Amino acid sequence: MNEDELRADIVKYGALLYGRGLAHGSAGNLSVRLDDGTILVTPTNSSLGFLTAEQISKVSIDGTHIAGDPPSKEAFFHLAVYEERPAAKAIVHLHSTHAVAVSCLCHADSFDVLPPLTAYQIMRIGRLPLVPYYRPGDRKLAEAVRGLAGEHKAMLLANHGPIVSGSSLQKAVHAYEELEETAKLFFLVGDRPLSRLTCEAIADLNATFPG
């Protein structure tokens, strides 16, 4: 896809996520990586439901603002994920209700904060680690994200929300939706005895559906 098509994609998926109630107010940010390593990212304080192609920000690999409106204050964690995941071409960060609720819990294992419930969860999200809390926009947040990004296509920012990457914006959006639905299931099953997917089942899924 060329830059114009990718800009149109960000507008389309921003509106879709907003329409589905996964994005609200001016929370969240989306980005895609261009072939030259620069990224297109949603402008800071913009509503994902009402973007225009022209206002979307362009940012260089070192975080310099090149074009469009001022970029998301989280452009640095987007850049950190792209650096650590060469195959990633798009990133979705939102504050969807159930995933944020999981991010506000205490977790026995901060490297694995959701039990393995369904095959699709394993295929689209994998093991979900919690990134320690830092103020939004803090460069320390971007560095903490960098530390986990190589091993995880999805991460959960403590007391904040998920970051999900994919090889296209469509794939990142689908994975994000799977994460929100998994978080919903997690609360729905609550304290009832849980039938977790076995290690063998997870290994089989990972071998059959790599990436």
Ligand SMILES: O=C(O)[C@@H](O)C(=O)COP(=O)(O)O
């Ligand atoms: O939670 C925050 O403040 C950011 O992570 C966010 O979601 C929106 O920030 P901008 O992209 O700078 O609007």
Ligand SMILES: [Zn+2]
């Ligand atoms: Zn946020």
